[in-house]
Amino acid sequence: MMTDLSIPTAPRKRRYWGNVWDAVKSTAIGMGITFKYLWSKSVTVQYPDEKLPTDERYRGIHYLEEDLCICCDACAKACPIDCIEMEATRHGKELEWHKFTLDYQKCMFCELCVYPCPKDCIHMGKEYALVVEDRGQLVMDLLSWKGLTEDQKVRIAEAEAKKAAKAAAQAAAQAAAKGGGAKMDAGGGGGGGGGGDSAAGASDAAETEPTH
């Protein structure tokens, strides 16, 4: 049953008992409405325990697919306020991560860093609760691990070994081409030493200079 709650448009004549009646009636109606609401189900959620579902396209805290990322700096360059900083050492194809930080003091969650990524490995997450105890903690490291994993190390070692073997083979071939048969013994020793040298040289050449 709907009650007519509209306000009369024409100014009403001032009536004493009419005013009393209006006051009682409108209070009664109002209290009826609030009483109904008193028993209605609450629309709020108990935040840390329950959360409202975030939107499909919500732009929250980033997450990084670290194993895909190639440390190409494209996202950092795209960021209009330079929040992203990264640092990694390249060992041939493998990356030894030092940091990949996002400064949430500055980030405005514009998503511009996401589009240029060639590997499609940085995304906007759904997490929005950024509670830290210190401002410095807002510079967050998106890396879940740093340095090298075991299989990376194995792969690097394999690659180095392959490289060393190649260099040794090359050096041996060179030595064979340069020197005569008379210096075979010394050439063999020199070849071994040369192999060691060139292995060190190869790991130097594998770009220890950090990129950011």
Add this chain to the structure above:
Amino acid sequence: MLTDPVTAAAPAPPQGNLWTDLMHGVFPDGMPWWMVAVLGAAVAFAAVMLFVTVIAMFSIWLERKVAGHIQVRLGPMRVGGWHGWAQSVADGVKLLLKEDVVVTGADRLLFKLAPALVLGTALAMFVALPFAPGLQIADVDLGVFFLISISSITTIGVIMAGWGSNNKWSVYGAMREAAQVASYEIPLGLSLMPPVIYYGSLSLRTATDMQAGWLGLHWYVFDPLHFWIAIPSFVLFFVAALAETKRAPFDLAESESELVAGFHTEYSGIRFSFFFLEEYAAMFVMSAVGAALWFGGWNFPGVTQMPEGALRDFLCVVVFTVKSMLLVFVMMWVRWTLPRIRIDQVMTLGYKYLTPLSLILVFAAAVLEYFLALAPSVLP
């Protein structure tokens, strides 16, 4: 137990002071009377203080729950586990631990005295409340009058707080409070007259005893000859009591949207908590007066007929407290329904509506009582 309110004379007041009698029973016989009086007062104070604190804490929690649910929220949910029941305890502890600030330029004496005066009067009001046949600190003959006069002393405390705070908002709040209480004293007092005329006594004890008929349901509001006066007079009393206790929609003295917090703007810590306690204590007292005069006090079917004793007293206290808390709940319900009204509207309502209407009711009650006294044979 008298059942006929009109033909029978009011029951004789109990001999001596109930509380003193009780205390004489508790303390050893050889004690001098003054020691009993002092110790009895201390025990009474402790009991009242405990009761007020518990009631106020419960009311504050209830208020927040009612406010929440009326606004389709939940209110406090975390502290203590079940629906945040310990929220008030946590708040109380927090208030006690807060720094007690006295602002520069404050009138230190008034500033420090005001909360004590306000809380003291609120506690004093509990003295006259008839909780149970064996549990009433003092059966004041002028019970109703005593309560009204004590409750308006609170206003003096409020004015002291406002004036002593050296803050314009506080002064505004205090002045509003003064104007409001001064104008609502009249309808409050007048709206209490119909029941007083009906009972022929100002004592709350007498009033309660006279509503014991009909298995404990012969309350003033249910009386077939008087309900048409009882109900409107209760409404008037309730409105005036809202104004007297500074409750919404009459909370102009602390209207937070205009005056920060009104008269207690400058208070913090335990002094602030005194004002808070007083507000809820005063709500309870006003509701208790309403319950005692209109809704039968401790009378309830089943409880009234029980043999006298500690169990009956306990159940009486429960019934009385529950009735009062229901009225407190209505006060909260009103608060979350009606918007705060302007000071001129407060004055209009007080002087142009409540006062004449309550006068009419007093007149009607007096005339009715006169004719009923003339024709006792017509009575049911």
